[in-house]
Amino acid sequence: MITVPRGLILSLAALFSAYHVILALYSLGVPASPVPPLIAILLYAVATTMSLWPTSPARMSLWLGFFNVAVCIAVPLLVGSQLDGSVPDNGYATWYVAAVGTLMTITATRRRATLAWVGVAFLVAHTVVWAGAGALASMGVIGSVVWVVVAVMLARALAKAGRDARQYGLAEREATEWQAAQEAHLYERQVRLAQTIRLAAPMLRHIIAAGGALSEGQRQECRYLEAAIRDEIRGRRLLNEAVRREVMSARRRGATVTLLDEGGIDDLVGTDLEVVLNTLADAMAGTSASTIIARTAADGSGTAVTVVGLNSPDPRLSALGQDSDEEVDLWLEIPRAHHALGVAGATTRRH
Structure with missing residues (x-):
């Protein structure tokens, strides 16, 4: 079985998340005021850092999942309030679309699929209200949704594979134990049979040689x-x-x-x-x-x-x-x- 080190996965996710932060800082001149976007960047950085913490368990804690959803609600509202939704292209100023998709993908990967759906659902609703349904494709919202879909499917597939592996391992142990028990029973029978032959064979040969005519002492010996x-x-x-x-x-x-x-x-x-x-x-x-x-x-x-x-x-x-x-x-x-x-x-x- 091929395994990928967890540290490598976390490093790639951290680099990808950092790329969104760089884009956000690069586009600070586009919004009407840089203060709300800076607050959004800070919230996103905190949420991403906690979600990718190396010693965290595989399943994300519930409070962190809700915090990520809250960030995914706050970031579009903060950044979108300083942009004009009627403009066809705001450039990298709409970095939050990919950032929300990335954060919700991490949340889905860490087995909080329901909360991930809530986060991307708000992103879709906000985009439709803020810029219209046509902006879903141009702003990359559909791509963020696809990331979450793939993450959910992969998480479920890996969970099923893990359950199947445990079941196969249990079945293998049971089969090994059964085989060991059968071999032990076979060995026990062979030992008992050899001991029985050792005890009874001389007397059986004597009975055959005597034609079954045994004295009382010999009959007692048979008993x-x-x-x-x-x-x-x-x-x-x-x-x-x-x-x-x-x-x-x-x-x-x-x-x-x-x-x-x-x-x-x-x-x-x-x-x-x-x-x-x-x-x-x-x-x-x-x-x-x-x-x-x-x-x-x-x-x-x-x-x-x-x-x-x-x-x-x-x-x-x-x-x-x-x-x-x-x-x-x-x-x-x-x-x-x-x-x-x-x-x-x-x-x-x-x-």
Whole structure:
């Protein structure tokens, strides 16, 4: 995209406006009195300077727009009061026609189109009343109106182009994010599929070789593998080699293990994640609970993972009709920060 420096545009507009001031000063001998034209020149210079101030925002302030309109009303009245409208040609003394057109063009360019129309409309009306409709062409009023029309059209076109560019940029970002999400899902599926194949392939080959005739121990091993594959889906980032090893060890001794990753540790990477997972593996290795549940904490919490270990109630007490609650063998909250791991959670036993 080709862009034009704002300073260059302001400089050209300032030079063009200064040209009108030079013409006005050059023609001061034509008006009956030079005082009103000098006041008009001063007003025009002030309005132009404020309208072209380098640090001003792109959209002109409302008060400045009204001031420009007031100047465009005052300048023709001041200069025209010292000229004879019936004269076919007042020469450069009618400099105010181009000056008003220039000031209103600047106003339109700075997104005050309505006020620009008001300014040139007064110029047209004043010229018709002061010198007649035929003077609209000879004095250059039509050219000033055309400048404003072009400025309004360009301002609207640039505004639309800016909106379209922002929309295209937003659409591009959304498309990029969607593509990244799809690539992440594809990578996740590939990782999970590779892990599943690594776990299940040896047993599947054995089943094929044995023709489906498996011993009870082998059938139980298949159940362990099925649970491990389920962990890869539901546990996701709660798994590393240490956790997988301890989960399988707990299941082999008869425990029920549930891993639930709900996205609470998606922001943990590298060493931070490994510390949390190794702490989880150590906690599972140190408990004899018959039911172990590990679950990620909510986003924004200081806790990364919560681990609960429960022991089943005593069947003898249940047979006698006595209530027996589950015993809490393990309750551990693993924090997200390294320095807090030394005081992370506590083991609670209840009988």
